[in-house]
Amino acid sequence: MRFKNNFIVSSSAIIGNNVRIGDHAIIHDNVVIGDNSTICENCIIGEPGVDSYYSENYVNPKTIIGSNSLIRSGSILYSGSIFGDSFTTGNTVSIRENTVFGKNCIVGTFSDIQGNVTFGDYCRLNSHVQIASKCTFKNFIFIYPMVVFTNDLLPPSNHLIGTSVDDFSQIAAGAVILPGLSIGKHCLIGAKSLVTKNVEDYEFHAGNPAVRIGKVNHLWSKDNKGPHYPWPYKFDRGLPWKEKGFDQWKISDEGKLYFS
Amino acid sequence: MRFKNNFIVSSSAIIGNNVRIGDHAIIHDNVVIGDNSTICENCIIGEPGVDSYYSENYVNPKTIIGSNSLIRSGSILYSGSIFGDSFTTGNTVSIRENTVFGKNCIVGTFSDIQGNVTFGDYCRLNSHVQIASKCTFKNFIFIYPMVVFTNDLLPPSNHLIGTSVDDFSQIAAGAVILPGLSIGKHCLIGAKSLVTKNVEDYEFHAGNPAVRIGKVNHLWSKDNKGPHYPWPYKFDRGLPWKEKGFDQWKISDEGKLYFS
Amino acid sequence: MRFKNNFIVSSSAIIGNNVRIGDHAIIHDNVVIGDNSTICENCIIGEPGVDSYYSENYVNPKTIIGSNSLIRSGSILYSGSIFGDSFTTGNTVSIRENTVFGKNCIVGTFSDIQGNVTFGDYCRLNSHVQIASKCTFKNFIFIYPMVVFTNDLLPPSNHLIGTSVDDFSQIAAGAVILPGLSIGKHCLIGAKSLVTKNVEDYEFHAGNPAVRIGKVNHLWSKDNKGPHYPWPYKFDRGLPWKEKGFDQWKISDEGKLYFS
Numbered sequence: 001m002r003f004k005n006n007f008i009v010s011s012s013a014i015i016g017n018n019v020r021i022g023d024h025a026i027i028h029d030n031v032v033i034g035d036n037s038t039i040c041e042n043c044i045i046g047e048p049g050v051d052s053y054y055s056e057n058y059v060n061p062k063t064i065i066g067s068n069s070l071i072r073s074g075s076i077l078y079s080g081s082i083f084g085d086s087f088t089t090g091n092t093v094s095i096r097e098n099t100v101f102g103k104n105c106i107v108g109t110f111s112d113i114q115g116n117v118t119f120g121d122y123c124r125l126n127s128h129v130q131i132a133s134k135c136t137f138k139n140f141i142f143i144y145p146m147v148v149f150t151n152d153l154l155p156p157s158n159h160l161i162g163t164s165v166d167d168f169s170q171i172a173a174g175a176v177i178l179p180g181l182s183i184g185k186h187c188l189i190g191a192k193s194l195v196t197k198n199v200e201d202y203e204f205h206a207g208n209p210a211v212r213i214g215k216v217n218h219l220w221s222k223d224n225k226g227p228h229y230p231w232p233y234k235f236d237r238g239l240p241w242k243e244k245g246f247d248q249w250k251i252s253d254e255g256k257l258y259f260s
Numbered sequence: 261m262r263f264k265n266n267f268i269v270s271s272s273a274i275i276g277n278n279v280r281i282g283d284h285a286i287i288h289d290n291v292v293i294g295d296n297s298t299i300c301e302n303c304i305i306g307e308p309g310v311d312s313y314y315s316e317n318y319v320n321p322k323t324i325i326g327s328n329s330l331i332r333s334g335s336i337l338y339s340g341s342i343f344g345d346s347f348t349t350g351n352t353v354s355i356r357e358n359t360v361f362g363k364n365c366i367v368g369t370f371s372d373i374q375g376n377v378t379f380g381d382y383c384r385l386n387s388h389v390q391i392a393s394k395c396t397f398k399n400f401i402f403i404y405p406m407v408v409f410t411n412d413l414l415p416p417s418n419h420l421i422g423t424s425v426d427d428f429s430q431i432a433a434g435a436v437i438l439p440g441l442s443i444g445k446h447c448l449i450g451a452k453s454l455v456t457k458n459v460e461d462y463e464f465h466a467g468n469p470a471v472r473i474g475k476v477n478h479l480w481s482k483d484n485k486g487p488h489y490p491w492p493y494k495f496d497r498g499l500p501w502k503e504k505g506f507d508q509w510k511i512s513d514e515g516k517l518y519f520s
Numbered sequence: 521m522r523f524k525n526n527f528i529v530s531s532s533a534i535i536g537n538n539v540r541i542g543d544h545a546i547i548h549d550n551v552v553i554g555d556n557s558t559i560c561e562n563c564i565i566g567e568p569g570v571d572s573y574y575s576e577n578y579v580n581p582k583t584i585i586g587s588n589s590l591i592r593s594g595s596i597l598y599s600g601s602i603f604g605d606s607f608t609t610g611n612t613v614s615i616r617e618n619t620v621f622g623k624n625c626i627v628g629t630f631s632d633i634q635g636n637v638t639f640g641d642y643c644r645l646n647s648h649v650q651i652a653s654k655c656t657f658k659n660f661i662f663i664y665p666m667v668v669f670t671n672d673l674l675p676p677s678n679h680l681i682g683t684s685v686d687d688f689s690q691i692a693a694g695a696v697i698l699p700g701l702s703i704g705k706h707c708l709i710g711a712k713s714l715v716t717k718n719v720e721d722y723e724f725h726a727g728n729p730a731v732r733i734g735k736v737n738h739l740w741s742k743d744n745k746g747p748h749y750p751w752p753y754k755f756d757r758g759l760p761w762k763e764k765g766f767d768q769w770k771i772s773d774e775g776k777l778y779f780s
Contacts, residue, residue, distance in 0.1 A: 228414040
């Protein structure tokens with residue numbers, strides 16, 4: 001019974017081939033949806049920004065959703081954001097304006113991404129994640145439930161400054177990250193940590209406040225009978241090195257894009 | 261003005277007697293709703309699983325909601341899950357596929373239950389709770405706001421392993437529970453704890469990381485002028501021992517079902 | 521394309537002048553909406569309380585939304601609550617019955633306010649905030665993401681007791697506040713704190729459990745080259761002392777209302 005014709009689409013929206021739209025979904029002005037994407041029930045795509053409530057002459061900024069995307073039911077994506085190909089959400093996510101996602105990213109149920117946030121490719125956010133504006137994330141970064149990235153060290157202030165996270169880092173459940181920090185490549189932040197200082201590449205920090213525990217490759221996996229990190233050698237579900245292995249992929253044409 | 265006829269119900273859904281369905285609600289294929297249940301506005305019941313987006317021959321698995329249930333507005337229950345009688349939700353909950361709830365369970369507003377989770381009877385989850393797949397909960401377990409149960413010790417990995425919680429245990433606000441643990445009967449986990457090891461029956465653990473503080477019956481209630489735990493002697497709202505007291509109920513026909 | 525006429529409004533609702541209502545919104549019985557307010561798509565205003573499911577004679581209590589309010593998409597406001605002028609929400613908030621907000625308050629995306637909570641004026645809650653019933657907040661209090669205010673010290677019990685927070689205090693991200701406490705004026709609670717005891721005026725507490733770190737005016741701002749707190753001297757966005765400065769405002773007619 002899904003995907004009949006019981007939704008609302010602006011006449012200025014551009015809908016690709018083979019796009020399915022669920023019941024009660026609303027597609028606002030100047031939304032572009034790529035081929036083969038699915039917008040599920042009750043979603044709002046291209047939600048107009050705050051000026052729309054106060055200006056008669058408001059023009060909704062362009063919203064772009066890449067091809068092969070799946071926006072699950074109840075999600076609200078604001079206008080002025082760009083979502084790369086194969087973008088996937090859980091149910092009822094909220095993503096504000098002027099945010100950019102690369103390709104193959106996932107945002108989990110009840111996650112809230114403030115505006116002016118940038119993600120590279122293959123980032124995965126679990127449920128109930130909260131990202132403040134001005135944070136930047138490179139590629140292959142996974143963020144687990146109930147993590148908060150903040151942007152105001154002495155609240156309230158006008159000095160909002162995001163944190164940056166580099167490729168392959170993992171932020172475990174319930175961590176809070178203070179503003180203006182730099183988290184390197186291949187880091188692991190332990191569950192429920194309060195991160196108050198920079199984290200160097202390949203380091204594991206944990207605790208409240210978080211301290212340096214050691215190198216990530218000292219974390220032993222009983223299942224692997226060896227170190228679990230750097231994790232791309234141990235995990236490839238939905239990732240581009242699945243066929244050829246991480247080392248071969250790194251030197252492939254695609255892999256080189258991330259290791260320049 | 262409630263409960264008119266402004267909703268969408270699949271022709272393959274089986275709707276019991278005296279069921280009320282709110283405006284804009286969607287009941288998908290192969291949903292069964294028991295007598296005297298209420299599905300509020302904007303709910304989606306039997307949300308199709310991920311295969312539905314990619315397979316032409318997808319058949320929606322059966323979803324069963326017991327009688328006397330109340331699904332509050334904006335909630336999304338996936339297909340393939342079973343909800344026992346008198347199941348109640350807050351607003352805007354998300355419960356994924358292949359999850360089973362016993363009878364008289366409550367899931368609070370903005371809680372997110374991943375798939376393949378099992379709850380016994382009379383479990384109560386407050387708001388913003390996040391349960392990872394493969395966790396199992398017995399009966400009379402209460403979970404407070406912003407608690408996270410995880411399932412991946414060294415993320416990301418393919419070794420997902422849930423935690424199990426036994427009867428009558430209480431998990432206070434903001435706790436994070438690491439994967440693969442066993443929490444016994446009548447335990448108390450303190451607010452904001454990070455639980456990293458097993459908890460024996462009747463123990464109180466708290467802290468980050470959580471440590472054993474002592475037996476739960478050492479926790480003194482100023483109001484009771486005595487110990488508050490085991491709590492079933494002090495609290496019976498909505499619970500089956502309300503009329504006869506906990507000790508008498510334990511030896512009743514119903515009580516014996518939980519103490520075999 | 522916004523704000524056509526594709527919504528549901530009870531005949532007993534009183535809708536002010538120049539009110540705009542989005543697609544699929546539902547306005548229940550006995551709701552009053554002030555002039556120039558906007559109710560966005562999919563909102564439910566005046567959600568009937570639990571008795572409505574069981575009583576044929578249920579009459580929905582009055583719900584009042586002040587003028588110039590903005591209720592963003594997907595939000596659910598229960599009946600019996602009062603929202604002062606210029607009330608603003610993020611997307612998909614849930615606010616229960618018998619709760620009172622003063623004027624110029626903001627509640628962020630995915631926040632859940634239980635019933636019987638009181639806020640003064642100019643309070644701002646960020647995303648994913650959870651407030652238990654019986655808590656009380658005075659004026660100019662800002663609460664950051666993933667904060668939980670609890671009301672049951674030894675759960676579950678029938679002894680629910682809220683915490684009170686006085687003017688100008690700031691509760692940083694991820695803090696959990698235990699029940700029955702008193703947080704004074706101009707306090708700062710650090711990120712991820714577990715607050716277990718009262719906080720005196722102008723104090724900074726942080727940690728798990730939180731301890732007194734010192735006076736808030738000892739917190740140095742590198743940007744200000746001076747102390748950041750009391751913050752009203754450093755921050756005025758959207759606040760009534762923006763034109764004249766905090767000290768002049770305090771002795772103005774409006775300011776005196778808050779310093780009697």
